[in-house]
Amino acid sequence: MKVFEPVVRLMNRLKYAQKFIVIAVVFVLVIASVSFILMQRMNSEITEMEQRYEGASYNTALKDVLQQVQIHRGTSVQAWNGSEDAQSKLASIREQANRALHVLNEQHTKQTYPLHIDEELDAINEQWQAIAEKDRWQDRDELTTLHTNLTTFIIETMLTVSNESSLQLARSPASQNLIATLTKTMPSVTENAGNLRWLGASVLAKEGDMTAQERAHISEKFYLMIEEFATIDADLQRAFTDPDIQAAVQSTYEEATAANELYATMVEQLLNGETANLTSAAFFEAATNTINLQFDLYSTSLAHLTTLMEQQLSELKMNRIMLVLLETLIVLVAMYLFMGFYIGIKRSITTIEQAAISIAEGDLTTSIHLHTKDEMLEIEHAFNKMTTGLQSLVKEIGESSQYVTASSEELHVGVEETTKSIMHVAEMMSDVSEGANEQTARLQQSEDALQHMTNDVAQIVTNSEDVAQLALTTMTLAHDGNDVMQQSSTQMNTIQQSVETTQHMIEALHGRSEQITHILQLITGVAEQTNLLSLNASIEAARAGEYGKGFAVVANEVGKLAAEARNAAHEVGTLVQGIQKDTTTSVQLMGDVTTQVRTGMDLSTTTAQKFEQIVSSMEQLSEQINGIIVNSSQVASSTEQVVTAIDAMKVISTKNMAASTEVATATEQQNASMEEMAASATELATMSETLQTLIQRFKV
Template structure:
């Protein structure tokens, strides 16, 4: 195979040809689009700018006119400055427009606009001078006879110049569109030619590849059906297809030899697997007998171990109960001693409480008497508050009368009126304070009555408490005698429970030794049983594998027989 005849070179050649056409189309489009872009740029930079400048000239003339009229009305310096700025802006715009105009007719129209602007400026200067001389009628006559006609002519000339620019702009756009259409047609023609050539090359390459590949595909289908008797391919091509055909011939030859060898080996494996199956079945039967015997031994050992463990649990439970009994007995004995001491202390506390309750009863009686006196004093305070309120009311009346008299006295009584007003304020404040005090006294009286009632109830409760405390003292004496008897009995129970705990501990040690021996016996029998079961499982797997191997050998022989070699 050489590079000139390879599929790679054919594909590269065809795609290179198509790429050349694409490069040609792209180059033509690039230069044409640059030309169109340049044309549009000239139109935008030239014609559009010219139209914009012409409109700006009209705006400048209009600004000059507005500034002139404003100055004629108000005679202010700001209008005069706007007038001067409008003239300067017009000159600047005129120079810019003159620089981009190339057509003689347009240049003449621009000169006409400049001439009209000069005339307009001259008349405007005259009007400004007449305004300075206060000759209103004269500058108004100039405005109506000269300024307005010049403005009208200027706008008409500007419209005409704008129309010429717009016509040239439309003509340039039409030329650019014509150039664009021609470029599109040329690109379309070259693209169609490239597509035709590409399809032709693609059809030729696809047929040169698909035919031999189809032959190889049909041969592969025949081989997949088990027929290896076909003849070798004779394709005399020096590209990848020729190499593929040669490799396919070699593969068929190797496959034919492989099938023959597999058939021979499958027959040998089938014979060996049958012998292995027979030996494995005999070994499996012997192992099953061993498993049954070890299973019986294991079951007996497990039962014995279960019985020993149950007995050990019962002994442990007895030992724990004995220890708990001993502990509880000790605790109860301690509690009995503590209760005896507490009962004795309680009896002493009851006696102290009786004395305290008596003191409380006396104190409550004293409180009741003091609270009663407090109620009587609050009534006295209430009477004093009423007197203060009456005095404040009378003082308020006197202050009001004094204020009236001071008002009658005029300027002489003005100072007295101030004093009367202050006295009235103090009287009102005193009345308000008296009312607040009366309210507080009423609250104190209410709380005092409540306190008297509660003290009476407390006195009754204290008397009841005295009776209850006396009864509790008698009960504590009885409890103290009973607890001393319980303490003696619990001491005997504690000694007995300690003896039981020692005996159960010895019994636990004996059963633990028996349980350890039973565990070792059960573990040994379980190990033997597990080993026997593993051996049985292994032999069953060997038997199953040997059977499967024999079956696979038969299937393999059947599959090999399907091939024709």
Template sequence: MRLTIRKKLIGSFLLTAFIFGIASFISFANLKSTQESYTYLLDTVSELRSINQEIDSLIGRQTSDLRGYLLYENETFLHDLRFNNSEIQRLIEEAKGLATLQETITRFDDVTVLNESFINEVERVITLVPTDKEQAILMTNQNIVPISRDMRDASSQLKDWLEDILEENEATTIQTSEAALRVVMIVSVLAFVIAIAGGIVVSNTISRPIMKMSALAREVASGNLAAERVNVKSKDEIRDLNQSFNQMTDNLKEILSNIAISSDQVAASSEQLNAGASESVRAADQITESIQSVASGAEKQVESTNTANEIASNISKGMDQIAKNVQSVTESTTLTQQKSKNGLVVIDKTVSQMNEINNKTDQISNVIMSLEGKSKEIGNIISLITAVSDQTNLLSLNAAIEAARAGEHGKGFAVVADEVRKLAVESNDSASKISQLIHDIQQDIQRSVTAMSEGNESVKEGLVYATEAGSEFTAISESISDILKQIEEVSTSIKQISLSTVTMVQSIDEASTIAENASAYSQNVAASAEEQMATMEEISASAETLSRMAEELQATVRKFNL
């Protein structure tokens, strides 16, 4: 079997590569397995952390929705609360589907239990709101708020648990990587030792025959073509090289013999070469003139392409500036749209508050109207008291007259009648004062009724204006959205124009480069033609010396030992 140098080298390299391959495969398999495990766990834990963060946010929202419902009794808050509660449950089920550790599933189950307790307590509180709102608030503070706090604590503990899992897995990954590194180092050292041993063996089988051939080559270089030949017996390329070298030596002997014969013919050919060189000089003159004309045209083309390149570059810079301005307008318009949306929200809140004020104003008006009716009833009663007082006063006068007629027997009765008259007068005076106060109160109530009516009308007008303002803000927001779409279309068009301009600049640069190269090539050709002329002249001169060189060559050949 022919064991060539190539096979020897390939065999030693393959052995080394095989050992390195085993080490690489082992390390790659370990690292890949570790990486896949770590990547899967990292992705899973990251997803679980994201879900847990969203659950934590929803816990706060549903608590806020409950407070909003208790404050305003708006069904929207109740609808949002139930939606957030069901969304928490959905996210928990999604997280349990991703989790692989039972401890993680158990922790999510704990949140599920608390979430169900939360919604159950909420339903109990909701039934109390219409009848006993204070009791509903008390139950919220005593039962629901602690559950919400426990849910937030469970979510926080779950977050810490997921971070601990990542830290443990990272430590395991580091240990696995270090073990794989140790295996690679051991196999690498083994491969290094084997490679050195194989290199020494292979180098000895190659270097010894080559040293013998090197000695023979020095003999041949000194002119001794009759030196003893070297015979290599190894079945590889060195034996082929040895045979080729021996053949080369024999061929060199034959060539030198032929050179001696050909040197005579060279002397005769030199004269013919001199004549041909003269003809080449004349042709080179004509070529030089043509090339110079081509070079002049190429230089003009280079100037034109440079001018076009400057124009295209200016266009490209202008388009970049336009794109920046459009981007600035887009940002300003987006900010304006956000402000208009915020204004619309404020107007909605204002309308809601004005509706509430309108309702309260109506209630106050009803109360004042009721007071007005009561004051009229009091006035009627005072009028009755006044009439009774007048009648009592009249009766007391009559009684005094009758007592005076009775003489001594009616004195006691006269005193009583006088006291009754005084009481009647005082009652009449008091009734008059009360009547005046009631009259003043009725006037104040009437003014209050008028003011409340005017205030109610103002509130209604404010509602109309606020509603119209909301409509205007909505129209503004829609207009801004249309403007944003148009700006996006303009921005897209500008980008396309900018890309086209860049392409045009590149094309002009390529054309300019080609023109410059053509000009340079033309100048090079002209220079080459001039050099060719000089060369032809040198050839003519060299032809004369060629004959002398042939004679010297014959003298040199005679120095070899053939």
């Protein structure tokens, strides 16, 4: 198939009109070349036939001149022998010879094809003028020699004309034999018969007295004539294989044959000395009759050949006309078929082009019907199959985009709810942080009070005198401390409730983030499916070639949107994973905070109990003042334990405050992640709406 590659490349660069023009030009060139060759050949045959026809006409004119010269020679010899009748005929014979020569000259003037006999014709005219202008002859030899030279020259000229005009190149063997007889044998036999005519008439004019030279001359001419008669008979018998030639020449041939036999018999009698019944006039008349019948046979045969050549020439010219008409008809039919073929292909291409434009404009319901059974039918099936596939593809993309839109809206709603929960957690953690700060301040106050109490106990130990007053003061302080501890216990309860609420909300947030992760997985799946659909659309568009470029752009945009949706979903997933990680950490921290708060509450309870004991002791202090000193050591020891417990509570409160700060920070990060997730959901919704807008361009 590589051998066709150059012409395939050439044709692919041309439009259909140009392709058909190239093919038509090549076809016309081939037809023109073949026509030119056939026309040249036919014109050559016509030219050859016209040349042969002209040669036949030339030889007919030369035959007439030859016949008149031979008659003039014989009549002149008779006149030279003393025949007055012959002498009276010479003027008329010269006139006939002049007319025949005039016809020959006119034929030469009108010739179409050069026969190269100008010099021969001039010589014939000169020699005849020399003979015609001769009033007296010196002797008979001069008379016969001049005439014989002219007749011999005329016969040679006839043979030259036959050769130059290709007269001998007949179309059939029968015609060739007839032409051979006409051009070579018949003129010669008339010449030999003519020589025998004047020789025999001269001998008989002398009453049969024949010299040896005359006998030899007559014998030579006689035997030549007999051989030529035999040659003519043989050629004509072969020519008679053509029924047309036989029908045209048979009767004249039979007359000539009878005359030839009679004349030959008379010559034999002359040679044998049997001249008793022979006269010069009778011999001359028999010879003239034989010669005239030979010329009649020549004329009849040549006329038949001329008629045959006219028919052949007319047939050739008609064939040439038919060839031109046939070639014109072939070219017209071929052009008609080419135009029909071109219009059919152009119509199919226009139908496909209009359908492709409709599809490019979004009408996927378009189908084509080419009404053909050639390869275009396969294109029709493939095109309709492509439009059906595009319809299904666009429907699937539309359904997927609607699902993406719904999912993005659900994601946006979930993100908003999660953001609200996070904001609520942040507010509660802010409250926890403030409570922790307040608890630290109160613990600091309790520590200071206990420190004062320690100092007071020391003063009680050292100065029992001031015990009563100090006891009152201590009682007051104990009441205050008890109130503070009760407030601290209440605050710790509040902190514990806030921490538990925060922990529950963070766990709920963790659950919602898992739901978001599930939604993102669905979105990612939809994006991947959309991307696959986009790839399929790109493949179908690539199959469609030039007319699928518009849909290829749409498919590319759909692929980009799917990729962006997948990337956004991935980013949201990353953020959700971070949120899940942060919420897990927050849950753990809130668990620690809960434990610490519970420990603080236990300590607060213990402290409250201690303060109650202090109050009880201080109430009994008035009654048991005497046991103050003993109990002062115990009070000091208890006070130290309270200070230690308060220090522990301060540590716990500090940890609670730090944990609250960490939870607040994580909550802020989670809030930022939710905002990014909301932005991604909004962007995903926007892309989905854009995809819906693009899909709405298509009519399915």
